[in-house]
Amino acid sequence: MFNDELHEYFFPEKNSRIKKLELLYDYKLKTQLASTYRTSENLEGICIWEEASEHGNRFSFKEITHGLALAFKVGISNLIKMLKYEIWANKLKNEMVTAPYCYLDTVVVSPDHQGKGYASKMIKPLLMQALKKGEKVYLETHNIKNIPIYERYGFKLESSRKYNDQITHYIMIAK
Secondary structure: OOOOHHHHHHOOOHHHHHHHHHHHHHHHHHHOHHHEEEOOOOOOEEEEEEOHHHOOOOOOHHHHHHHHHHHHHHOHHHHHHHHHHHHHHHHHHHHHOOOOEEEEEEEEEOHHHOOOOHHHHHHHHHHHHHHHOOOEEEEEEOOOOHHHHHHOOOOEEEEEEEEOOOEEEEEEEEO
């Protein structure tokens, strides 16, 4: 995640990026804990998933208070970059997929455990559950190397767009 194109855009300074990423994902875990899955108690990997019923349930008191704390820790200008990107990405999501759909927000596996099936352990059951209910599953990636990985799970590349003429945003959907 350190060299992810989007994270480099949000946090261009290498010497502070890891700390800011830790703060960002601490925020995401605190505010999206109900939709977070892990491989085991050893945390080889985590997955953040948004159920179809959770769309539009944003900006709870908890998210706002944690978001303000995040702004002070990562910097207002970085938070503004993230918010502008999020608005742009949500607009694309609304153009590309109709309800009901689930959103695969984040899949992270520790480099020491990559290639050992941990991503499958998290993604497959969630994907099967959504597809059985007739829900599409939407995801975004910024790394072209991830596309063949997600294609193995049945995702199809639907579109690629540029954000700020810098970041390639790949949109994939499983139906």
